[in-house]
Every structure is written in structure tokens, then in C-alpha cells.
Amino acid sequence: MTTSAIAVTGLRKAFGDKTVLDGIDLDVPAGTVFSLLGPNGAGKTTTVNVLTTLTKADSGTVRVAGHDVATEAKAVRSAIGVTGQFAAVDELLTGRENLQLMVDLSPVTDDKRIVDNLLQRFDLAEAADKAAATYSGGMRRKLDLAMTLVGDPKIIFLDEPTTGLDPRSRRTMWTIIRELLADGVTIFLTTQYLDEADQLADQIAVLDKGRLVAQGTPEELKRQIPGTHVRFRFGSVEDLDTAARILPDSTRDDDALTLRVPSDGGTQSVRTLLDRLAEYSLDADEFSVNTPDLDDVFLALTGHDTAEVVAK
Amino acid sequence: MKNPSIVMLRRNLKHIARNPTSVFNAVLMPVVVMLMFVYMLGDAFSVGVPYVDYATPGMLLLAVCYGLGAVATAVNSDMTKGIINRFKVMDVPRGAVLTGHVIASVMTNLIAIAAIIGVAFALGFNPSASFAQWLAVIGLVVLLGLATGWLTVALGLFAKTPETAGLASVPLVMLPFFSSAIVPADKMGPGVKQFAQYQPFTPIIESLRGLLNGSPQTGDLIAAFAWCLGIAVVGYLWATSTFKKRA
Numbered sequence: 001m002t003t004s005a006i007a008v009t010g011l012r013k014a015f016g017d018k019t020v021l022d023g024i025d026l027d028v029p030a031g032t033v034f035s036l037l038g039p040n041g042a043g044k045t046t047t048v049n050v051l052t053t054l055t056k057a058d059s060g061t062v063r064v065a066g067h068d069v070a071t072e073a074k075a076v077r078s079a080i081g082v083t084g085q086f087a088a089v090d091e092l093l094t095g096r097e098n099l100q101l102m103v104d105l106s107p108v109t110d111d112k113r114i115v116d117n118l119l120q121r122f123d124l125a126e127a128a129d130k131a132a133a134t135y136s137g138g139m140r141r142k143l144d145l146a147m148t149l150v151g152d153p154k155i156i157f158l159d160e161p162t163t164g165l166d167p168r169s170r171r172t173m174w175t176i177i178r179e180l181l182a183d184g185v186t187i188f189l190t191t192q193y194l195d196e197a198d199q200l201a202d203q204i205a206v207l208d209k210g211r212l213v214a215q216g217t218p219e220e221l222k223r224q225i226p227g228t229h230v231r232f233r234f235g236s237v238e239d240l241d242t243a244a245r246i247l248p249d250s251t252r253d254d255d256a257l258t259l260r261v262p263s264d265g266g267t268q269s270v271r272t273l274l275d276r277l278a279e280y281s282l283d284a285d286e287f288s289v290n291t292p293d294l295d296d297v298f299l300a301l302t303g304h305d306t307a308e309v310v311a312k
Numbered sequence: 313m314k315n316p317s318i319v320m321l322r323r324n325l326k327h328i329a330r331n332p333t334s335v336f337n338a339v340l341m342p343v344v345v346m347l348m349f350v351y352m353l354g355d356a357f358s359v360g361v362p363y364v365d366y367a368t369p370g371m372l373l374l375a376v377c378y379g380l381g382a383v384a385t386a387v388n389s390d391m392t393k394g395i396i397n398r399f400k401v402m403d404v405p406r407g408a409v410l411t412g413h414v415i416a417s418v419m420t421n422l423i424a425i426a427a428i429i430g431v432a433f434a435l436g437f438n439p440s441a442s443f444a445q446w447l448a449v450i451g452l453v454v455l456l457g458l459a460t461g462w463l464t465v466a467l468g469l470f471a472k473t474p475e476t477a478g479l480a481s482v483p484l485v486m487l488p489f490f491s492s493a494i495v496p497a498d499k500m501g502p503g504v505k506q507f508a509q510y511q512p513f514t515p516i517i518e519s520l521r522g523l524l525n526g527s528p529q530t531g532d533l534i535a536a537f538a539w540c541l542g543i544a545v546v547g548y549l550w551a552t553s554t555f556k557k558r559a
Contacts, residue, residue: 052401053400053401054397054400054401074403077401077402077403078403080401081401082397082398082401084394084397084398085394086392086393086394087393087394088393088394088395088397088398089395090323090395092326092327092330092331093323093326097326101319101323102402104314104316104319105314105316105319105399105402105404106402110314131330147398151402
């Protein structure tokens with residue numbers, strides 16, 4: 001029996017006459033990573049703000065760590081840590097001072113080791129006494145997260161923790177998130193990066209224009225779209241016509257002059273396809289083997305780029 | 313856990329100490345303006361008394377206002393960078409977060425007015441205020457600092473970006489020039505004259521002037537006190553309600 005760290009039912013929120021969240025239901029078991037995936041403006045940050053007591057919902061119930069965010073905000077706050085969308089570090093203070101500030105404001109006992117340990121753990125010891133303004137984007141993010149961890153929160157909210165980071169810093173952040181999980185915390189993560197959700201999350205919910213359009217494990221979501229396929233792009237409609245005729249089960253896109261053919265992506269089956277094209281002296285300008293990733297899932301579910309997917 | 317108000321105040325003071333631009337704007341700019349008006353242009357004004365004696369009260373007020381831009385910007389960047397949200401989630405009382413900014417602002421004001429008074433004496437300032445009247449001067453300046461400080465914190469919370477926050481405080485910096493700070497209101501053109509006579513800074517300046525030359529007018533003092541209190545209450549209510557609403 002697992003317990004819910006976060007349980008949301010029927011969450012609605014509008015700003016003026018603009019509906020931002022239109023009936024969200026979700027459930028995050030304790031000790032797991034939950035990822036809310038969506039493009040800019042989907043309502044991710046508003047969701048985080050409601051879940052972290054910063055914004056009041058118009059309707060629906062939200063329980064975090066077993067407490068209602070509307071009526072027991074204090075109890076919720078003492079159980080959570082939040083790293084917002086922008087690294088909320090004090091740039092005029094040093095890394096050490098930023099962490100000490102959190103210690104001073106938390107109910108934890110003032111112990112020099114808390115700050116030192118966090119600086120060590122996040123690889124910031126060397127820069128500890130420099131102003132945070134001099135830190136790189138990745139270092140700021142790490143400091144931000146370290147500050148969030150000062151009170152030993154059981155549930156951590158990370159709002160787009162890797163947006164704007166270079167690939168190496170992203171991987172570092174991913175490693176840190178996995179370590180947190182190993183310590184038994186629950187993580188609620190928002191991201192616009194599909195590979196990030198794929199890498200980290202136990203459960204993913206796809207948010208689009210204030211609604212959840214899909215929810216499940218990364219594998220379940222991937223199952224909702226067509227499998228591996230090979231894609232050809234041709235130089236003319238005539239070539240596309242011919243290819244579509246000779247390759248069974250293919251799906252064509254006349255605008256892009258592309259043809260997608262189901263295939264397992266193995267050398268044998270790809271060779272068969274290429275041989276078939278050669279038989280008819282067809283030359284494809286472009287050729288690629290595509291395994292479905294969350295991008296495909298996202299496009300399929302939100303319909304923002306339906307050309308390829310609807311045709312299945 | 314330490315007293316959050318003291319923790320926040322210490323943070324704000326560190327900010328001021330590490331941000332030379334804010335110190336320059338708050339302390340050096342009023343001194344520069346004072347030197348310009350009194351030392352450079354002072355002989356050109358005929359106001360019936362030595363110009364330094366006439367101008368010093370207005371310069372004290374100017375010194376308070378010049379510090380406000382930095383406060384508005386600082387409050388706004390706390391807001392827009394998510395630092396205030398961080399404090400909110402940590403359950404830091406909103407009083408502590410906002411009061412820290414206001415008290416730090418008043419402390420900067422005090423440094424600035426000390427500088428202005430020092431420069432005034434160097435330029436031959438000759439006040440006839442008693443010790444009690446000096447205390448009243450300081451009291452009124454602190455009250456003004458608190459009032460405009462709360463108003464500025466509200467502006468800072470309300471503005472969308474640090475730049476607009478800084479801009480929003482410009483009227484407060486300009487207002488002293490359209491009061492009796494530099495020249496008496498009745499020497500101004502129509503329209504500006506009436507504005508200068510009835511705007512809040514004029515009774516405050518007249519009160520300071522009266523106190524410093526040893527003959528305060530009760531009417532000015534009451535008006536000055538009422539204006540400060542009014543601005544403080546409006547600023548405080550606006551700031552706390554904006555703080556609650558914005559996330």
C-alpha cells in the first residue's frame with residue numbers, strides 16, 4: 001500500500017476570464033518522481049504555485065503531504081521545498097550566506113555543518129565565498145536546489161529545473177535529482193523537455209492549455225503512438241506517388257513530401273526497403289529511422305503538429 | 313531559528329553595503345544636488361535669509377527621496393526573481409520580509425541626512441534649533457522615511473519589472489523640486505505655485521524649516537504629521553495586500 005504525497009482532484013484556476021487550469025486530477029505516490037510536461041503557457045507554474053500554497057485554487061481539493069493546501073497551508077509548507085522557475089538565489093550574497101540565510105529562517109537547529117555539507121554535496125565549496133552573481137547558470141541552479149534542501153523537505157517541487165542550462169549542467173542536475181529520490185523524497189517536476197521526463201519520471205502527466213491530455217508511465221505513453229518507423233523524403237510528388245504505391249502500409253504527407261513506413265529499424269528490413277526503392281530507381285533526398293520518443297507522444301496528444309500523426 | 317525580522321534586515325543591509333550604486337544614489341546624489349544649488353547657484357536666489365539656511369530643510373527631504381529608487385528596485389527584484397516566493401513557502405512572516413526593506417531604507421536615509429547636515433554646516437548653515445527641536449527634525453525625517461519607504465515597497469511589489477519599479481519612484485524624487493524646497497512657492501508661476509502650496513512635501517519642508525530656525529508653526533507641523541501618517545497607512549495597506557496577492 002503506497003500513500004499519496006500529492007493528491008489533486010478537480011483543480012481549477014482562472015485569472016480574470018482566462019482559464020489557466022481546467023479540472024486537473026493527479027495522484028503522486030510517496031517516494032516517486034512525477035513529471036508535469038507541457039509547453040510554455042500550459043499552466044505548469046500555476047499548478048506548482050497552487051500545490052505550494054502560493055496561489056489559491058478557485059475550486060477542487062489539493063492535499064500535499066496529507067494536508068489541505070487551502071486550510072492547512074502551514075503544515076504543507078513545513079513539509080515541502082520549492083525550487084522555482086528562476087534560480088531564486090540572492091545575487092549579492094555569497095553561496096554560503098545564501099545557505100546560512102535559509103538555515104536562519106528554517107526551524108532547523110543552527111549548525112555550521114548543514115551549510116558545509118550542502119556546499120560539499122553540490123560541489124560549491126570552492127565558490128562558497130564568492131557572490132552568487134558571479135556563478136554560472138548551472139551553479140546558481142545547484143545553489144538554488146541546495147537552499148531548498150536546508151529544511152529536509154519530504155516533497156520537493158522543481159519548476160523547470162534545467163531550463164536554460166547547458167547539456168552538461170542538465171546531466172548534473174539529473175544525477176542530483178536521482179540522488180534525492182534515493183533518499184526517499186517525493187519529487188514533483190515540471191519540464192518542457194520530453195527526454196527529461198522520460199529520464200527521470202515514474203509517472204508523467206501531459207498538460208496542455210490547462211487540461212491533462214494524458215497520464216501514465218513513460219512506457220504507457222510511448223505505447224499510445226505508432227511504433228518505430230522509417231521516414232523518406234522525396235524531391236517530387238511523382239516520386240512520392242510511386243513510393244507510396246510500392247511500399248505497403250506507408251503513410252504519406254504531401255506537404256512535406258514524406259513517407260513513413262513501419263519498420264523494426266533493423267538492417268535487414270531497412271535493406272529490403274531500400275532495395276525496393278532502387279528497383280523503381282527512386283532516390284529519397286532524406287532518410288531516417290525513428291524510434292518514438294516523448295516528442296511524438298506529445299505531438300500526438302496535444303495535436304499541435306498533427307500532420308504526421310493523424311494519418312495513422 | 314533566529315528572529316526573521318532581524319535576519320531579513322541584516323540581509324537588506326548587506327545588500328546596501330554591497331551595491332555601490334544604491335549608496336551613490338542615496339547618499340552622494342543629494343550631496344551633489346545640494347552643492348549645486350547652494351554652492352554654485354545659491355547666490356542667485358534671493359529668499360531673504362542666507363540660502364544655505366533656506367535650502368537645507370528641502371535637501372533633507374531630497375536625501376530621503378533619492379534613496380527610494382534603490383528600494384523599489386530591490387523589492388521588485390526579490391519579487392520577480394522568486395526570492396519572495398521562496399520566503400513565503402518557508403513561512404517567513406510577510407511583516408519580516410517587507411519591514412526589512414523599510415527599516416534598511418530608513419537607515420540609509422539617516423546616513424544621507426547626516427551627510428547633508430555635515431555639508432550644510434561646511435557651507436555655513438546656521439540653525440537656531442533647540443535640542444528638542446533637533447530631535448523633532450530627526451523624528452519627522454524618520455517618519456517621512458517610513459511613510460515613503462512603505463509606499464515605495466508597495467510600488468516595488470506592484471511593478472512588473474525592476475526597471476519600471478525604479479521608474480515608479482521618480483515622481484517621489486521629482487516632487488521636492490515642485491515644493492518650497494528650492495525657492496518659496498509664491499515665487500513660482502501660476503499652476504505650479506498652487507501645486508507647490510498644497511502638495512504634501514511643502515508642509516513637511518516648512519515644518520523642518522520652522523524647527524531648524526527655532527520657530528515652528530503648529531499648522532505646518534500638524535499638516536506634515538497628517539501627510540506622513542496618511543502616506544504610511546496607504547503604503548502599508550497597499551504593500552501588504554499586493555504581497556498577499558502576487559505569486
